[in-house]
Amino acid sequence: MVQRPSAALLARLKDLLGPAGTVESEADKAPYLTDWRRRYRGDTPLVLRPGTTAEVQAVVGLCAAAGVALVPQGGNTGLVGGGTPFEHGAELLLSLTRLNRIRAVDPIDDTLVAEAGVTLAGVQAAAAAVDRLYPVSLASQGSCTIGGNVATNAGGIHVLRYGMTREQVLGLEVVLPDGRLWNGLRSLRKDNTGYDLKQLFIGSEGTLGVVTAACLRLWPRPAERVVALAAVPDVAAGLALFGRLRAAAGQTLSACEIFSERGLQFVLAFLAGSRRPLETVAPWYVLLEVLGDHALHDTVETVLAAAFEAGEACDGTIAESEAQAMALWALREHLSDAQTPQGASLKHDVALPLAALGGFVAQALAAVEAAAPGVRPVVFGHLGDGNLHFNLTQPPGLDGAAFLARTDELALVVHDIVHAHGGSIAAEHGLGRLKIDAIDRYHDPVERSLMAALKQALDPGDLMNPGKLVRPA
Amino acid sequence: MVQRPSAALLARLKDLLGPAGTVESEADKAPYLTDWRRRYRGDTPLVLRPGTTAEVQAVVGLCAAAGVALVPQGGNTGLVGGGTPFEHGAELLLSLTRLNRIRAVDPIDDTLVAEAGVTLAGVQAAAAAVDRLYPVSLASQGSCTIGGNVATNAGGIHVLRYGMTREQVLGLEVVLPDGRLWNGLRSLRKDNTGYDLKQLFIGSEGTLGVVTAACLRLWPRPAERVVALAAVPDVAAGLALFGRLRAAAGQTLSACEIFSERGLQFVLAFLAGSRRPLETVAPWYVLLEVLGDHALHDTVETVLAAAFEAGEACDGTIAESEAQAMALWALREHLSDAQTPQGASLKHDVALPLAALGGFVAQALAAVEAAAPGVRPVVFGHLGDGNLHFNLTQPPGLDGAAFLARTDELALVVHDIVHAHGGSIAAEHGLGRLKIDAIDRYHDPVERSLMAALKQALDPGDLMNPGKLVRPA
Numbered sequence: 001m002v003q004r005p006s007a008a009l010l011a012r013l014k015d016l017l018g019p020a021g022t023v024e025s026e027a028d029k030a031p032y033l034t035d036w037r038r039r040y041r042g043d044t045p046l047v048l049r050p051g052t053t054a055e056v057q058a059v060v061g062l063c064a065a066a067g068v069a070l071v072p073q074g075g076n077t078g079l080v081g082g083g084t085p086f087e088h089g090a091e092l093l094l095s096l097t098r099l100n101r102i103r104a105v106d107p108i109d110d111t112l113v114a115e116a117g118v119t120l121a122g123v124q125a126a127a128a129a130v131d132r133l134y135p136v137s138l139a140s141q142g143s144c145t146i147g148g149n150v151a152t153n154a155g156g157i158h159v160l161r162y163g164m165t166r167e168q169v170l171g172l173e174v175v176l177p178d179g180r181l182w183n184g185l186r187s188l189r190k191d192n193t194g195y196d197l198k199q200l201f202i203g204s205e206g207t208l209g210v211v212t213a214a215c216l217r218l219w220p221r222p223a224e225r226v227v228a229l230a231a232v233p234d235v236a237a238g239l240a241l242f243g244r245l246r247a248a249a250g251q252t253l254s255a256c257e258i259f260s261e262r263g264l265q266f267v268l269a270f271l272a273g274s275r276r277p278l279e280t281v282a283p284w285y286v287l288l289e290v291l292g293d294h295a296l297h298d299t300v301e302t303v304l305a306a307a308f309e310a311g312e313a314c315d316g317t318i319a320e321s322e323a324q325a326m327a328l329w330a331l332r333e334h335l336s337d338a339q340t341p342q343g344a345s346l347k348h349d350v351a352l353p354l355a356a357l358g359g360f361v362a363q364a365l366a367a368v369e370a371a372a373p374g375v376r377p378v379v380f381g382h383l384g385d386g387n388l389h390f391n392l393t394q395p396p397g398l399d400g401a402a403f404l405a406r407t408d409e410l411a412l413v414v415h416d417i418v419h420a421h422g423g424s425i426a427a428e429h430g431l432g433r434l435k436i437d438a439i440d441r442y443h444d445p446v447e448r449s450l451m452a453a454l455k456q457a458l459d460p461g462d463l464m465n466p467g468k469l470v471r472p473a
Numbered sequence: 474m475v476q477r478p479s480a481a482l483l484a485r486l487k488d489l490l491g492p493a494g495t496v497e498s499e500a501d502k503a504p505y506l507t508d509w510r511r512r513y514r515g516d517t518p519l520v521l522r523p524g525t526t527a528e529v530q531a532v533v534g535l536c537a538a539a540g541v542a543l544v545p546q547g548g549n550t551g552l553v554g555g556g557t558p559f560e561h562g563a564e565l566l567l568s569l570t571r572l573n574r575i576r577a578v579d580p581i582d583d584t585l586v587a588e589a590g591v592t593l594a595g596v597q598a599a600a601a602a603v604d605r606l607y608p609v610s611l612a613s614q615g616s617c618t619i620g621g622n623v624a625t626n627a628g629g630i631h632v633l634r635y636g637m638t639r640e641q642v643l644g645l646e647v648v649l650p651d652g653r654l655w656n657g658l659r660s661l662r663k664d665n666t667g668y669d670l671k672q673l674f675i676g677s678e679g680t681l682g683v684v685t686a687a688c689l690r691l692w693p694r695p696a697e698r699v700v701a702l703a704a705v706p707d708v709a710a711g712l713a714l715f716g717r718l719r720a721a722a723g724q725t726l727s728a729c730e731i732f733s734e735r736g737l738q739f740v741l742a743f744l745a746g747s748r749r750p751l752e753t754v755a756p757w758y759v760l761l762e763v764l765g766d767h768a769l770h771d772t773v774e775t776v777l778a779a780a781f782e783a784g785e786a787c788d789g790t791i792a793e794s795e796a797q798a799m800a801l802w803a804l805r806e807h808l809s810d811a812q813t814p815q816g817a818s819l820k821h822d823v824a825l826p827l828a829a830l831g832g833f834v835a836q837a838l839a840a841v842e843a844a845a846p847g848v849r850p851v852v853f854g855h856l857g858d859g860n861l862h863f864n865l866t867q868p869p870g871l872d873g874a875a876f877l878a879r880t881d882e883l884a885l886v887v888h889d890i891v892h893a894h895g896g897s898i899a900a901e902h903g904l905g906r907l908k909i910d911a912i913d914r915y916h917d918p919v920e921r922s923l924m925a926a927l928k929q930a931l932d933p934g935d936l937m938n939p940g941k942l943v944r945p946a
Contacts, residue, residue, distance in 0.1 A: 108716070108828045109859075153665050164663065167640065182919050189858040190637065190824045191897040192626050192676055193912050194904060194924050194943055199672030203665055220723045243581070250693045250765070251724050292723070351663045355581045385662040386582075424664040431667060439666050446655050450931075451667050457930035458923075469667055 002090040003067040010046055013092075016058055021098070023047035032073060032093050033085065036140075037347075040081040040433065043089030044071075051098040053115075053173060053181065053212040060210060061179025063092060069463045070094045072206035074148025075119065077140040079347070080432030082152065082205045082468050091466075096147045099212055102126050110218040111170060111187040116147025116211050120154075123216065132218035135162035135254075139333060147211045153203035155428035157332075160384040161254035161291070162219065164428070165202065171215035172198040177208070177459040187215045200454065205430050206465040208458045222252075222291035226300050227325035230307065230316035231282035235383075236358040237312040238286045242384055244312075245288060245303045252292035256384035259285055263335045263378045266393075270338035277328060280315035286383060287332050335380045339393050342376070344400035346410055348390040350418045351427035357386055360421045367413050368392055372406065387427040390414055411438065431469045449473065475563040476540040483519055486565075489531055494571070496520035505546060505566050506558065509613075510820075513554040513906065516562030517544070524571040526588075526646060526654065526685040533683060534652025536565060542936045543567045545679035547621025548592065550613040552820070553905030555625065555678045555941050564939075569620045572685055575599050583691040584643060584660040589620025589684050593627075596689065605691035608635035608727075612806055620684045626676035628901035630805075633857040634727035634764070635692065637901070638675065644688035645671040650681070650932040660688045673927065678903050679938040681931045695725075695764035699773050700798035703780065703789035704755035708856075709831040710785040711759045715857050717785075718761060718776045725765035729857035732758055736808045736851045739866075743811035750801060753788035759856060760805050808853045812866050815849070817873035819883055821863040823891045824900035830859055833894045837887055841865055844886050845879065860900040863887055884911065904942045922946065 005013075014022050023029050024046055033042050048070075050056045063070050069091045073083040085091040099115035102122070106112070107130040114123050120134075120141040127134040138144060138156040148154070150172065154165045162168070171186035184198055201208055232238045235258070242256045261283055268274050278285075290296045300318055307313040319325035339345045352360050361379065368375050374395030381388040392410060394403035415425045419442045426435055440448060452473035455462070462472050478486075487495050496502050497519055507514050521543075523529045536543050542564045546556040558564040572588035575595070579585070580603040587596050593614040600607040611617060611629040621627070623645065627638045635641070644659035657671055674681055705711045708731070715729045734756055741747050751758075763769045773791055780786040792798035812818045825833050834852065841848050847868030854861040865883060867876035888898045892915045899908055913921060925946040928935070935945045 106828060108712070109826050155663055159663065166669070180919050182923060183917060184920065187826050188824045188897050190628055190632065190860045190900040192901055192903045193897055193899045193916060195927055196639070196672060196676055197920065197923055199669060203669055220719055222723060239581070246693055250695060351661045353582050353660050355579060387663045424661050424666055426666045427663040428665055430665045443666060444656060446653050447657065447670065450655060450670055453930045454668055454927070457926045
């Protein structure tokens with residue numbers, strides 16, 4: 001049951017947070033109310049911008065007492081509507097961006113404590129300032145926040161070597177749905193004093209509490225990077241190349257990305273100054289990155305030569321300078337944006353067991369062409385993680401809105417094939433609002449009921465980001 | 474309220490599991506009823522040994538319906554009494570050792586599915602058979618099981634590089650307290666379809682359900698290992714050496730262990746054929762292992778030379794053969810056993826932020842000497858993880874029983890200092906029965922109440938390993 005905030009509650013919140021801590025005009029609220037992909041447009045009477053953890057506690061406590069729901073939001077770069085309030089306008093939006101202090105950096109312990117609103121780029125910079133690496137790296141890193149990264153268990157391009165955000169989190173500070181503070185901001189590498197509570201909040205998309213700060217692991221900064229691109233005939237060949245390099249380079253292999261020829265064409269049309277990286281036009285390209293302290297160039301060269309010999313690669317290049325490495329990465333990084341000028345696109349963020357990846361791609365490409373003749377799939381992603389962004393750009397010349405109207409229908413086509421291959425329909429973007437119903441089709445009822453029981457136990461009033469990820473029991 | 478199993482329930486369970494699936498005679502039950510350290514001796518009318526997941530479900534379902542409590546047990550190598558039933562004898566012991574199949578090994582996906590009762594050594598061997606590494610390594614690996622490893626989030630000597638058991642688990646199969654099966658046996662590297670339920674069961678010590686199988690990550694097998702030992706004047710110097718090697722060797726540094734001179738003396742007295750590894754007698758020794766594919770010997774040599782120069786190390790050796798490497802590791806591996814012939818010992822499994830480690834050791838050594846003059850501390854552990862086994866062997870000549878009677882008192886002395894330095898009183902052995910009360914002194918009430926709420930939500934009848942880790946709300 002949706003409880004609208006009373007005038008008295010709104011007045012009290014404004015009084016509590018002061019002018020810097022609330023946003024009320026329609027114009028100023030607008031940026032908080034639409035998601036990154038402009039798929040949802042919600043409403044709220046008041047955007048709350050607390051500046052301290054104590055203020056977050058006070059806000060959450062007041063709203064809990066009043067039975068009013070909150071939608072936590074970080075950099076508002078999510079792709080599944082998880083940080084956008086509903087259209088009914090009864091929820092209050094809780095922006096964490098003013099909690100933007102780096103509280104501590106410890107190069108002995110190799111840890112860093114950042115408040116929720118610090119951007120990912122800010123954390124990367126703070127780590128670099130003490131000659132350490134914070135390895136999570138995403139397209140939106142200049143805008144997305146650590147709080148959002150934790151809430152969505154953000155992934156990115158270096159998961160292969162360093163893991164997702166979950167693997168970086170040593171401790172959390174969380175305001176619970178009743179306003180109490182859980183101070184779990186520990187920096188220990190080992191701590192088995194009961195259930196690992198932080199794991200529950202990581203990836204919970206704001207539905208169990210509000211992450212206000214995180215203690216993060218830092219890593220040694222690799223001295224050298226080697227970046228290479230190979231043209232491959234199919235996904236299976238790309239996986240074979242991945243297997244070779246993994247065997248040769250071990251954990252120094254830090255990225256293994258794939259993209260299709262159509263994706264490359266879109267980027268070349270979109271990105272000023274870009275040029276085709278290889279003479280060979282191939283169905284697929286694999287981008288490889290090795291980070292290490294030794295001479296890895298030779299390792300990559302040897303592996304590429306063996307792949308040519310085996311027919312797994314038909315062309316390739318190794319960047320001979322940092323500028324060349326950045327140019328190769330730029331092709332990968334603009335694959336998503338490059339779809340925009342081509343018309344409406346549907347995006348699917350899926351993961352599969354590696355052994356199933358080739359079969360999935362072949363079957364899904366055929367199925368979407370059958371369902372929507374002329375559709376232009378732009379398939380790319382994190383090959384080494386089994387994570388593909390299986391995106392569909394509208395057939396040229398057709399009406400974009402008509403194509404978007406088929407969102408659920410085409411998602412079903414793709415997701416059913418993902419599921420049949422033992423995959424996931426939400427690899428790194430989460431469920432949010434977009435997939436809260438879709439997941440019921442694929443998760444077994446026991447799993448959904450366990451999640452509902454946890455939601456019920458921690459947020460019995462369903463006041464923390466209701467209607468996202470899961471509904472209470 | 475303790476509910477004793479009725480004769481009818483016992484008969485039904487025996488009928489269900491058959492002669493191979495139950496143990497009833499006192500002599501045959503005995504090995505299941507005492508913990509590894511012989512600290513607890515419990516009782517049960519019947520040891521249950523189901524052979525399949527379906528049988529586990531049937532057992533748990535019957536017990537749930539009857540309100541009878543279960544104590545899950547793996548290899549029975551736990552150090553905190555987590556797998557031992559209480560003395561009152563009303564609980565049934567559920568041994569998972571007959572679930573001992575490796576269901577799948579996939580060298581493309583780099584995953585392995587093992588049932589709960591497979592030993593850690595069995596999993597290591599199955600990985601090696603396909604030229605992969607399962608990196609968790611513990612003293613008890615020949616006996617401890619994967620189910621127990623998951624239930625306790627087992628650590629060991631390679632956490633520095635590969636993480637604890639938690640980091641190895643991609644999916645779980647769990648029988649829930651009501652007998653339902655949660656099939657979360659996924660092999661995906663990325664899956665953000667809601668709360669990460671497996672995290673809740675990892676480290677839950679059998680209090681939320683019974684892990685029946687796990688899908689585990691496999692790693693590339695490093696081609697080469699370099700093992701070195703350095704004599705250092707104090708813990709701070711050992712940490713400086715660790716910092717140097719971490720900077721030079723990056724992620725290839727896979728173990729950084731420390732032990733005290735008294736620990737070495739005990740091992741030399743205990744281990745036939747062992748000899749002092751260095752000419753220098755120093756207060757502390759640091760054992761280093763680097764696993765990699767390149768020539769790392771030179772890296773280690775350069776780092777040791779720099780550490781000598783800086784006065785951080787006063788002697789050192791690099792193993793020049795695998796036999797020498799094993800001899801160095803043997804000194805480390807026997808530190809725990811070597812205490813037994815010296816009399817009664819109290820063991821503390823603690824973790825600290827690295828920067829606090831030196832201060833903790835100095836303060837704790839002084840405090841235990843003041844509390845128990847003549848006590849012989851044997852301090853060793855995983856320096857790079859901040860995890861020490863701060864063990865206390867009785868003063869020579871004193872009565873062992875009188876020393877053991879001071880267990881709680883001396884634990885309080887050590888743990889209070891751990892807590893004051895921001896540390897954990899259960900780094901890798903868990904809470905079990907041993908520390909369920911002690912932790913209330915150190916965890917804030919919010920944390921304990923959250924754990925209690927989770928226990929209440931998943932096991933409202935408190936039938937899964939009651940009295941261990943946490944009590945329901």
